[in-house]
Amino acid sequence: MYIMDGIVYAGEPTESLEITKVKPLDDMIMLITFSNGETKLFDATILTGPVYEPLKDDKIFKNPVIEYGVITWNNGNIDCSLKDK
Known part of the structure; x- marks a missing residue:
């Protein structure tokens, strides 16, 4: 059990990834x-929906930027965080 920001949580704190x-x-x-x-392969074809359609364009997909630990493309108009998939 641990306390963070005045909230009590069960278990142990996990590392922010x-x-x-x-x-x-x-x-x-x-x-x-x-x-x-840790290094992993990620198959971005699982990212579906209209927001991810531009990633099918190799010029966009091949130019990711990391902003605050999140992968973004197209000037931040598309992003994929650890919580997305």
């Missing part, structure tokens, strides 16, 4: 590095 590096690969795959040093 952020994205520190992203490398777009072919076929809408990304190599993502996290703040704990």
Whole structure:
């Protein structure tokens, strides 16, 4: 049990995880590095809906930017956080 911001939580606090590096690969795959040093492949084809349609354009998909630990594209108009998928 622990207290954070005046709220009592069961269990132990977890490490805040952020994205520190992203490398777009072919076929809408990304190599993502996290703040704990772990690296994973992410298949961005699972991102569906109108907001993610522009990612099908390779010029947009291949130019991600990390803002506050979140991957963004298209001047921040598209984003994908750890909580999205």
